[in-house]
Amino acid sequence: MQDISLQVILRAVFGLKEGERYQQIKQVLIEMLDTFNSPLSAVLLFFKSLQRDLGPWSPWGRFIRRRQQLDKLIYQEINERRHQSESQGEDILSLLLSARDENGAAMTDMELRDELMTMLFAGHETTAIALAWALYWIHYLPEVREKLLKELKSIDVANADPTVITQLPYLNAVCSETLRIYPVTFFSLPRILKEPMQFMGYDLPKGMMLSVSIYLTHHRPDVYPEPEQFKPERFLERQFSPYEFLPFGGGNRRCIGAAFALFEIKLILANILSHYSLDLMDKAPLKPVRRGIVFAPNGGVHLMVKNKYGTGK
């Protein structure tokens, strides 16, 4: 799933789908994310005082060197694209290169690099984890898989307009329930109070850092009865407000990739399920563990291909 989501984001952001630079960016990105896989090294992300370069073998030193490698590759790509005369298609880098501010100025290389880096990081592992969880639940609960296959059989997935797939109600409910039960990020990104605030009887001082617990909100039994149970039907029976269902955070800093991610997840799931019959190799319940700032299935989701129908797309 990580490989698929990386291919998708590199194509959307850079328009890259093959070539040496594509392979190099892919490799360095994976290595950088792996730096924070263990809970111990994830601590580095939260404490500035620990972010010290103690040589290429220390976790932060390794991270810095990989970041330099990635910067080099990204700047090379920006530089080449700046010097290509014609506009290069519909990828995000092309759009950013042609953007002008109110004074007619283009974005600097550093601004472009920051935007691209943010999207590469925010938009790849998150989606891969959501896909892995969805595949887990679909194969852990046979009735969910049956209902989903029935819905997918009602359309011709291989030739359908993508929007037909993304509007399938049960597929949408399965994706929502996947993001409800174990949200990829348990917390929203932090906010810092600019002014003192009173909140439910608490006096919160200026400068305090606040973060919404997405996980706890999604597990409130008054909103989601039997919150530990995976039940896509709840999303067919009622609509949840942005204060009840917030896998992509909320407010004006809500995830900018939410629509993109859901579109991608639905198309990938529909294609996998309609072309392959899969089986979970381990039927034991799977719990989330921390990977950097996200939460992923412990040890990954191991599936076996039982059958392949038609040609995969």
Ligand code: HEM
């Ligand atoms: C299932 C996949 C994804 C999940 C669960 C997810 C979740 C989130 C969450 C919870 C936040 C914090 C929002 C807040 O604090 O209110 C966030 C921010 C963000 N996400 Fe996503 N995300 C996903 C996919 C993506 C994709 C595909 C992209 C890019 C194409 C992306 C780009 C971003 C960016 C740039 C931010 C920061 C927004 C800001 O600070 O203004 N995300 N995401």
